[in-house]
Amino acid sequence: MFVEKKRQKKKEMSRVAVCGGTHGNELAGVYLVRERLKRRADGTEPVSVVTVMSNPRAVQLCVRYVETDLNRCFTRATLSAPVSETSPYEMIRSQELNALLGPKGSAQAVDLLCDLHNTTANTGLCLITYSDCDWICLHICKHLQARTNTKMASTPVRYVHFDIPLNEAYSLDSVGKHGFAMEIGPQPHSVVRSVIFSAMQEGVQLMMDWICQFNSGTLFEGGWVDVYTMVKNIDYPRDSETHVITAAVHPNLQDRDFCLLHPGDPMFLSFSGETLRYKGKEALYPFFINEGAYYEKGIALSLARKRRVEIPSVRSETLR
Amino acid sequence: TIREKAMALLFLPALARMAVCGGTHGNELSGVYVVQEMERQRKEKGEGVWPIPVTTVLSNPRAVKECRRYIDTDMNRCFSRDTLSSPITDSSPYEVRRAQELNNLLGLKGSTDAIDLICDLHNTTSNMGLTLILCTSSDWVTLHICKYLQTKITKVPVRVLVLDFPISDAYSLESVSKHGFTLEVGPQPHGVVRADIYIIMKEAVDLTIDWIHKFNSGTVFEGGDVETYMLIKSVDYPRDPETRTLTAAIHPQLQDKDFCLLKRGDPLFLSFSGETVNYEEEETLHPFFINEAAYYEKGIAFQLAKKMMLTIPAVRVQKD
Numbered sequence: 001m002f003v004e005k006k007r008q009k010k011k012e013m014s015r016v017a018v019c020g021g022t023h024g025n026e027l028a029g030v031y032l033v034r035e036r037l038k039r040r041a042d043g044t045e046p047v048s049v050v051t052v053m054s055n056p057r058a059v060q061l062c063v064r065y066v067e068t069d070l071n072r073c074f075t076r077a078t079l080s081a082p083v084s085e086t087s088p089y090e091m092i093r094s095q096e097l098n099a100l101l102g103p104k105g106s107a108q109a110v111d112l113l114c115d116l117h118n119t120t121a122n123t124g125l126c127l128i129t130y131s132d133c134d135w136i137c138l139h140i141c142k143h144l145q146a147r148t149n150t151k152m153a154s155t156p157v158r159y160v161h162f163d164i165p166l167n168e169a170y171s172l173d174s175v176g177k178h179g180f181a182m183e184i185g186p187q188p189h190s191v192v193r194s195v196i197f198s199a200m201q202e203g204v205q206l207m208m209d210w211i212c213q214f215n216s217g218t219l220f221e222g223g224w225v226d227v228y229t230m231v232k233n234i235d236y237p238r239d240s241e242t243h244v245i246t247a248a249v250h251p252n253l254q255d256r257d258f259c260l261l262h263p264g265d266p267m268f269l270s271f272s273g274e275t276l277r278y279k280g281k282e283a284l285y286p287f288f289i290n291e292g293a294y295y296e297k298g299i300a301l302s303l304a305r306k307r308r309v310e311i312p313s314v315r316s317e318t319l320r
Numbered sequence: 321t322i323r324e325k326a327m328a329l330l331f332l333p334a335l336a337r338m339a340v341c342g343g344t345h346g347n348e349l350s351g352v353y354v355v356q357e358m359e360r361q362r363k364e365k366g367e368g369v370w371p372i373p374v375t376t377v378l379s380n381p382r383a384v385k386e387c388r389r390y391i392d393t394d395m396n397r398c399f400s401r402d403t404l405s406s407p408i409t410d411s412s413p414y415e416v417r418r419a420q421e422l423n424n425l426l427g428l429k430g431s432t433d434a435i436d437l438i439c440d441l442h443n444t445t446s447n448m449g450l451t452l453i454l455c456t457s458s459d460w461v462t463l464h465i466c467k468y469l470q471t472k473i474t475k476v477p478v479r480v481l482v483l484d485f486p487i488s489d490a491y492s493l494e495s496v497s498k499h500g501f502t503l504e505v506g507p508q509p510h511g512v513v514r515a516d517i518y519i520i521m522k523e524a525v526d527l528t529i530d531w532i533h534k535f536n537s538g539t540v541f542e543g544g545d546v547e548t549y550m551l552i553k554s555v556d557y558p559r560d561p562e563t564r565t566l567t568a569a570i571h572p573q574l575q576d577k578d579f580c581l582l583k584r585g586d587p588l589f590l591s592f593s594g595e596t597v598n599y600e601e602e603e604t605l606h607p608f609f610i611n612e613a614a615y616y617e618k619g620i621a622f623q624l625a626k627k628m629m630l631t632i633p634a635v636r637v638q639k640d
Binding site for chain 2: 031191195271292
């Protein structure tokens with residue numbers, strides 16, 4: 001039994017954004033946004049939801065991006081840089097999205113921004129954010145983790161934290177007052193798998209349920225959430241001259257996202273058959289293992305530390 | 321009688337040289353790295369590294385560099401006689417130009433100078449294990465190689481798919497050589513290399529070289545029955561009549577069930593709004609290429625095949 005922390009009071013959430021197609025070939029989010037736009041609100045929802053197709057040109061071409069990765073264009077520097085007709089398409093688009101859903105850091109920004117993504121890695125469902133003490137995000141995670149007897153029941157739900165200050169936070173979800181990427185894998189890019197689509201649909205629905213309950217004054221009990229904080233990235237072994245990769249993720253590590261990796265464990269298997277091992281000194285949790293879009297970013301996998309974070313009970317302030 | 325035919329011994333010319341082609345689709349990575357590794361081995365150990373002469377080819381280098389299926393047009397549709405003989409201008413698609421280069425290198429298609437065997441390496445997002453794709457059901461050499469691979473490879477299912485084109489209509493790379501087949505391994509996302517899939521493909525290439533060496537050295541390969549799947553037709557996704565976007569995904573009960581039996585009443589698609597579409601035809605067939613990413617733009621959700629038993633004669637190399 002733990003000592004109940006001081007209850008946190010928060011203003012109710014009046015504006016929420018659901019964004020898909022930030023990467024045009026991550027299709028569960030694309031089809032979920034299309035489906036939501038087909039069933040437009042009839043105005044009776046308790047919370048206003050704006051549904052956005054973030055990168056329509058990339059979606060049309062079914063590519064991750066047209067000129068530059070949209071989900072790296074939301075730093076303060078990029079958002080405030082002058083744009084012209086010759087600026088990369090995604091830079092222009094990030095400023096449009098910032099005007100629509102932000103401005104980032106201001107009182108006009110949406111209360112919560114949920115950005116839908118897929119990965120080729122076997123991550124299950126992850127909520128990825130920049131804060132490890134955002135009680136809204138942590139409670140939503142706890143709510144998703146608690147669901148049983150649903151289609152989602154077999155999908156693990158985890159909370160992943162990138163310790164980056166807001167100014168340098170580069171992804172779309174940093175535009176909202178609260179925000180996270182809802183990342184689901186494994187799914188190949190340019191493919192939509194039915195169970196992945198259903199898991200994402202259910203994740204968004206559970207998030208909306210939580211928000212509605214929160215807004216109507218429900219008290220959410222405190223508790224504990226395991227938080228995975230990103231520590232570092234590991235690149236593939238590469239040829240020193242040509243820079244081409246010389247090994248693939250080792251079969252013992254492939255698909256083992258969030259399974260503890262110990263010093264000495266196999267990491268890569270070279271194309272000529274040699275095993276390369278994890279040389280770090282600290283056992284860490286690997287994730288985004290073999291994500292297709294990260295080869296060009298020099299990332300074979302990311303490593304995280306796990307810790308239990310205690311979260312207070314929360315209830316919205318009812319404004320009378 | 322068929323039995324007598326099976327027991328008869330057929331003498332065939334030796335295979336002087338084979339080509340291993342990877343990166344015909346630039347984002348199907350196992351083949352790219354198999355070719356890279358073979359070239360590294362040749363550099364390290366010299367021309368005698370394999371028991372028979374092998375030419376290694378990176379079919380579509382520009383697409384490989386950009387990690388895309390193709391630059392202007394699908395290269396594996398550019399080897400028809402018409403395309404190979406069309407005049408090249410400044411506006412010719414890159415792949416048409418390159419196909420003619422490859423025809424000069426490995427062909428000329430239809431001539432006695434053409435290389436004896438092309439083994440073209442591909443990956444698919446579908447759960448097809450190792451599938452050997454033949455354009456004809458009457459080439460004993462490729463059917464014997466298939467039979468050999470089926471005996472030697474036990475880690476994954478090894479199936480033979482026959483497309484049965486009239487030779488004059490064949491448009492894929494492996495139609496350039498005297499004998500040819502595609503080595504298709506899945507499931508693997510495009511733009512990703514998985515160690516387990518790479519190992520399967522490498523083993524299949526090594527066994528193919530092994531068979532040719534044994535054949536050329538005088539081994540008698542016994543005849544018998546080879547179970548094959550013959551392509552009957554393709555089935556598209558349900559689409560919105562105006563926008564042509566998908567309205568459904570492959571049903572969870574069909575997803576990953578390549579080469580299983582599809583019977584009338586079995587589910588095919590689950591729409592994004594929750595409705596099931598069933599298979600209504602009388603004929604029980606075998607689906608494959610279920611949810612292949614590259615086929616969305618070709619209007620193919622999956623293809624259907626009929627099982628067909630082929631009887632092949634015993635073969636032995638013809639001595640001069």
